[in-house]
Amino acid sequence: MRTPLTLLARLFLLVALALLPAVLQIYGAQVQLREQRTQAARDQALRLARDASARLGRFVEGLREALVVLAEAPPIRSGDPVACTAMLVQLRDRFAQQVLLGVVDPEGWLLCTTLGTPPRTIYDGDRSFFRLAMERGEVVVSEWEPAAPFLRGGSVHFGLPIRGAPGQPPLGAVGAAVGVDWLADLLRPIGLPPGATLTVVDREARVMLQLTDTPGLALRPGTPAPQQLLELLPPFSHQPNQQEPDAVGTVVDGPGWDGSPRIYGAAPFVPATGGALRLVVSLDAARALAPVEAAARAGIILMLGGTVMALAAAWVGGRRFVLQPLEVLLGAADQWEKGQYGTRAAPALRGSIPELARLAGALDRVAEAAAGRDRATAALRENEARLSLALEAGGLAAWELDRATGLIQRSARHDQLFGYATPVAYWTWLIFLRHVLPEDRVLVKAAFRAQRSGPAALTLEFRIRRAGDGDIRWLEARGALHEGPEGAGKVLGVLVDVTERRRIEARLRLTVGELNHRVKNTLAAVQSIAAQTLRGPEGPGAAIPSTARLAFQARLLALARSHEVLTREGWTGADLGELVALALAPHETTPSGRRCLTEGPLLRVPPRLAVPLAVALHELAINAARHGALSVPEGQVAVRWRLEPEQQNQPAMLRLSWKESGGPPVRVPMRRGFGTRLLEGGLGRELGGSVHLGFHSEGVVCDIAAPLRPQTSAAEAA
Numbered sequence: 001m002r003t004p005l006t007l008l009a010r011l012f013l014l015v016a017l018a019l020l021p022a023v024l025q026i027y028g029a030q031v032q033l034r035e036q037r038t039q040a041a042r043d044q045a046l047r048l049a050r051d052a053s054a055r056l057g058r059f060v061e062g063l064r065e066a067l068v069v070l071a072e073a074p075p076i077r078s079g080d081p082v083a084c085t086a087m088l089v090q091l092r093d094r095f096a097q098q099v100l101l102g103v104v105d106p107e108g109w110l111l112c113t114t115l116g117t118p119p120r121t122i123y124d125g126d127r128s129f130f131r132l133a134m135e136r137g138e139v140v141v142s143e144w145e146p147a148a149p150f151l152r153g154g155s156v157h158f159g160l161p162i163r164g165a166p167g168q169p170p171l172g173a174v175g176a177a178v179g180v181d182w183l184a185d186l187l188r189p190i191g192l193p194p195g196a197t198l199t200v201v202d203r204e205a206r207v208m209l210q211l212t213d214t215p216g217l218a219l220r221p222g223t224p225a226p227q228q229l230l231e232l233l234p235p236f237s238h239q240p241n242q243q244e245p246d247a248v249g250t251v252v253d254g255p256g257w258d259g260s261p262r263i264y265g266a267a268p269f270v271p272a273t274g275g276a277l278r279l280v281v282s283l284d285a286a287r288a289l290a291p292v293e294a295a296a297r298a299g300i301i302l303m304l305g306g307t308v309m310a311l312a313a314a315w316v317g318g319r320r321f322v323l324q325p326l327e328v329l330l331g332a333a334d335q336w337e338k339g340q341y342g343t344r345a346a347p348a349l350r351g352s353i354p355e356l357a358r359l360a361g362a363l364d365r366v367a368e369a370a371a372g373r374d375r376a377t378a379a380l381r382e383n384e385a386r387l388s389l390a391l392e393a394g395g396l397a398a399w400e401l402d403r404a405t406g407l408i409q410r411s412a413r414h415d416q417l418f419g420y421a422t423p424v425a426y427w428t429w430l431i432f433l434r435h436v437l438p439e440d441r442v443l444v445k446a447a448f449r450a451q452r453s454g455p456a457a458l459t460l461e462f463r464i465r466r467a468g469d470g471d472i473r474w475l476e477a478r479g480a481l482h483e484g485p486e487g488a489g490k491v492l493g494v495l496v497d498v499t500e501r502r503r504i505e506a507r508l509r510l511t512v513g514e515l516n517h518r519v520k521n522t523l524a525a526v527q528s529i530a531a532q533t534l535r536g537p538e539g540p541g542a543a544i545p546s547t548a549r550l551a552f553q554a555r556l557l558a559l560a561r562s563h564e565v566l567t568r569e570g571w572t573g574a575d576l577g578e579l580v581a582l583a584l585a586p587h588e589t590t591p592s593g594r595r596c597l598t599e600g601p602l603l604r605v606p607p608r609l610a611v612p613l614a615v616a617l618h619e620l621a622i623n624a625a626r627h628g629a630l631s632v633p634e635g636q637v638a639v640r641w642r643l644e645p646e647q648q649n650q651p652a653m654l655r656l657s658w659k660e661s662g663g664p665p666v667r668v669p670m671r672r673g674f675g676t677r678l679l680e681g682g683l684g685r686e687l688g689g690s691v692h693l694g695f696h697s698e699g700v701v702c703d704i705a706a707p708l709r710p711q712t713s714a715a716e717a718a
Contacts, residue, residue: 011314041288045265049281057271067160081119084112098182133159141276153181195284203276216258232266261285401491419466574610583617600641612686629663660699
């Protein structure tokens with residue numbers, strides 16, 4: 001009779017069978033990895049070429065549009081050197097330092113540039129960008145040329161003819177000279193990998209620019225392009241109106257001009273250049289495939305090491321991690337069979353095979369099940385007692401709605417809130433609605449309907465009529481959907497009586513209303529007392545001039561108007577535009593037309609700013625009516641304001657400007673009156689900002705800056 005194989009023998013056989021597919025898999029993975037890495041490098045070369053071509057094309061397209069706009073500008077079409085130079089010099093700051101714009105007249109003389117070059121001192125008639133533009137009548141791109149020192153790396157010129165009248169020759173050409181090094185800086189962000197090159201070839205098959213970190217591959221601008229590059233690119237056609245091919249680019253493998261293997265990605269033509277610029281990106285093939293070669297060597301080492309470790313693991317691990325744990329489980333099973341359930345197998349198998357450890361833990365949990373149920377029951381009762389105590393201390397009533405059955409479970413406090421001394425045997429939705437006042441039922445139904453249709457939380461306040469005494473009480477209900485372990489949804493919520501809070505809020509609103517009414521009466525009384533007190537004989541010798549009385553009354557009236565606006569808004573703020581309109585209303589229009597101009601965003605200012613701003617605007621309007629722009633029919637006042645957003649630790653700032661014009665000449669007053677002292681002294685402190693009052697000959701100017709919220713010191717912020 002054949003003896004069955006032991007567990008250790010089976011483990012050795014399993015290792016032997018597992019090694020063969022592992023070897024095949026490692027070999028196949030290395031082959032696949034090499035192919036994938038090669039394809040990734042080819043895709044990267046083509047993608048970099050496309051990205052660089054697109055980036056350069058976007059710049060050329062933008063420059064072409066700028067030249068089209070310049071060619072239609074009247075100062076340039078007029079041929080006037082002074083007007084042309086003035087226009088281009090103004091445009092200099094809008095272009096990079098490495099982009100030079102210029103205009104060439106029909107004879108080929110340079111007319112004007114963004115550098116302010118004297119007219120007709122430079123002859124460009126023999127330059128290719130001028131000749132091609134005049135011949136072809138379209139935007140052209142020249143070959144690489146040496147340039148002035150400030151155009152680094154040489155330059156490439158773009159030209160566009162200035163079209164004349166129909167049937168007439170061009171009026172000249174507008175051109176742009178761009179530094180090649182600046183174009184190279186434009187292309188660097190595409191992120192060339194180490195050992196890569198990016199080469200742009202011009203219309204004459206010469207290198208225009210190149211990016212590389214390999215000295216042996218570096219090519220100087222203006223040198224003929226290597227044959228390896230020219231074979232990848234379609235030849236440039238010197239025929240006019242050449243159509244750029246809709247090519248997706250090509251990728252080929254070949255040697256570099258230093259003999260190293262490389263991967264070339266070519267974008268045949270740069271967009272918007274008519275084929276005059278062509279671009280190639282090449283990658284170092286050895287560097288691209290270096291990770292694959294390293295992975296192959298590591299795979300062989302791992303395979304040999306894995307074989308040795310697998311055979312050792314079959315011997316050591318089989319005895320240590322399989323046979324010994326099985327003996328522990330069999331011993332524990334013998335103890336449980338005798339009724340000794342305190343024995344545990346899991347501690348002895350901690351750190352062993354996870355499956356055997358889990359099996360031991362499962363068997364241990366069977367022994368602990370009875371004790372665990374008793375502990376869970378005790379903990380549940382403790383939690384229920386704690387929850388009941390919390391609900392009772394907060395005066396809350398708990399309720400629970402089963403969405404599947406419609407049953408409502410609730411605490412004893414729930415029925416007490418509705419006026420029942422003892423709990424009701426059966427509670428339904430209809431019973432609840434009978435207690436809700438008719439005018440609140442629509443709101444209650446809508447809120448519960450919205451809660452049932454989605455997971456949104458329920459928050460609602462409504463009135464009920466209690467059973468027994470018929471007292472009307474305010475209740476606040478809160479609830480949320482709770483998903484059970486089996487997917488059955490329940491709505492859990494609480495109720496609380498908020499009647500006293502509602503009554504306190506009503507008393508507070510009544511108190512604030514009466515306070516506002518008393519303040520208005522106080523201001524009216526102060527105005528009446530001031531009018532009675534300041535009343536006196538008229539004339540030059542009067543103790544109290546009439547202007548003083550009128551100014552005092554007007555200031556009280558401005559304060560009252562601002563207070564009235566704040567009262568109407570509940571002391572939450574005031575509209576700045578309304579405050580300005582109230583101050584300028586008496587002087588708004590005259591028979592000659594409108595005199596007051598206001599401009600600014602819709603802005604609400606806090607109460608602490610509303611009253612000082614109203615008084616300040618009134619003082620400025622009165623001074624303008626007496627001595628400034630509003631004292632003559634043709635005078636005008638412009639009030640503008642803006643809001644500067646909050647920055648770092650600085651609060652949002654209100655900037656308000658008062659500017660007079662068209663009035664009599666203004667001189668700096670020899671003596672500061674009350675209104676001037678009020679604006680320059682007290683107003684800045686009141687606003688927590690600054691006030692600058694300027695007396696210019698053309699009119700008074702007042703600039704006010706105030707934070708919308710009070711600034712705090714570092715100690716207060718801490």
